[in-house]
Amino acid sequence: MRPLPPTQRPNWRYIAAEMVPQWCPASARDMHYAILGCEASLFGDSTAAAMRTSVISCDRGVVIIRCIRGTEPDVETVLATVTNVEGAPVALHPFATSGTIHGLKKKITPRPLPSDEGNCEIGNNTYRILGISGQKVDLVQQGIKQTTALYLNTDDLEDF
Amino acid sequence: MRQFPADTNDLFLPQGCFMMKTADACIYPYPVGNTTLRRLADELERRGFNGAVAVGIPAGCTVGNVRFLSGAEITANSVKSCRDALRNAPKADIVMVHAGDAALNRTILGNVSLHILRGIYHTDKRAFDHVSARMAADRGVAVDIDLSRIIRESGPRRQRALERYREIGRLSQKYEFMLTISSGGHSLTDLRSTRAFSLLGKVAGLDEEQVCEALATPAALMSPARAAEVIG
Incomplete structure (x- = not known):
């Protein structure tokens, strides 16, 4: 079958968004459904369908989202x-937009994975220490039902 | 990254102080929330803010390039209980009172010295009308647009909040009372960027100019002109 000529292809835009916290264990599929749910909830199914949003990748704290050109603000x-x-x-903070994935990837700086730095005890709770780049430290307690987190800096860790 | 001081007016302020041109009007640092003040300062700076009103901190402070004002949040169902709560509350830079019905709002605006009227989203349709709007404008009281209601809620609750905010935006344009915009963040994941504030403000019926003014309002509330004002 002959491929669709470029003029008849949809004009896609690619948005890169920073994921906070960086260590959030979300897969691209889960992220896709979460975004679609929010889209339908905020703008309705009709507008959501017009945006044609999909998640291309969700890795190392960066999500790449594809949408139709002109719908980026929405x-x-x-x-x-x-x-x-x-x-x-999780919170998503868009930081770059481009017409191609190649162009978008040039704007993404590689982020180091959070380093596991042992455990610490606050009150009766034991938290896993995750060192994020720079001075940031996240304390994570993995519970049966949910994950509890404390977000602090290395200076705060000394205070605790 | 934006350098401070960004304005020549900032040069006349003491070292470590600068004008808060973009401030989140309500956040809850640790121990109320789960993020420390230093980490919040880092995050706020990354998201384009240079100030915030933090509920639960003993006094205003500057961390890095972010100025924090201490805030006291009061929920009361009568003027007397509001005054009592104010008396018992620790001293704060910004006093925020939760809105109630129309009569309570008018009495509070007329008799209590407050800076921000919060929680409009859960009030009755007629709770904040043109009379309250005029009083807020005369007294220099700001009305808060809490974006957490748009971000976290969905369905009828979000619709109700959007309806109230649109009405507040319309009244603000007509009667020229101040607005503030807050994320109401208890956590790092609740904070949003100034760009997101602008986009969500648009959904709530505020134009770009109103959002910019609302972001600068916490600094305006702290201005010496307002501090000299005598109410009641």
Whole structure:
């Protein structure tokens, strides 16, 4: 079958969004359904269908989202309303937009994975220490039902 | 990244102080929330803010390039209980009172010295009308647009909040009272960027100019002109 000529293909835009916290264990599929749910909730199914949003990748704290050109502000608004993915609290902060994935990837700086730095005890709770780049430290307690986190800096860790 | 001080007016302020041009009007640092003040400062700076009103901190402070004002949040169902709560509350830079019905709002606006009226989203349709709007404008009280209601809620609750905010935006344009915009964040994941504030503000019926003014309002509330004002 002959491929669709470029003029008849949809004009896609690709948006890169920073995931906070970086260590959020969300898969691209879960992220896709979370974004679609928020889209339908905020703008309705009709507008959501017009945006044709899909998640291309979700890796190392960066999500790449594809949408139809012209709907980027609406998609960014939707991303601001994403609060959790499969029960894990997460925030998405768009930082770059491009017409090609290649162009977008040039704007993404590689982020180091959080380093596991042992455990610490606060009160009766034991937290896993995750060192994020720079001075940031996340304390994570993996419970049966949910993950509890404390977000602090290395200076705060000394205070605790 | 934006350098501070960004304005020549900032040069006349003491070292470590600068004008808060973009401030989140309500956040809850640790121990109320789960993020420490230093980490919040980092995150706020990354998201384009240079100030915030933090509920539960003993006094205003500057961390890095972010200025924090201490905030006291009061929920009361009568003027007397509001005054009592104010008296018992620790001293704060910004006093925020939760809105109630129309009569309570008018009495609070007329008799209590407050800076921000919060929680409009859960009030009755007629709770904040043109009379309250005029009083807020005269007294220099700001009305808060809590974006967490748009971000976290869905369905009828979100629709109700959007309806209230649109009405508040319309009244603000007509009667020229101040607005503030807050994320109401208890956590790092609840914070949003200034761009997101602008986009969500648009959904709530505010134009770009109103959002910019609302982001600068916490600094305006702290201005010496307002501090000299005598109410009641």
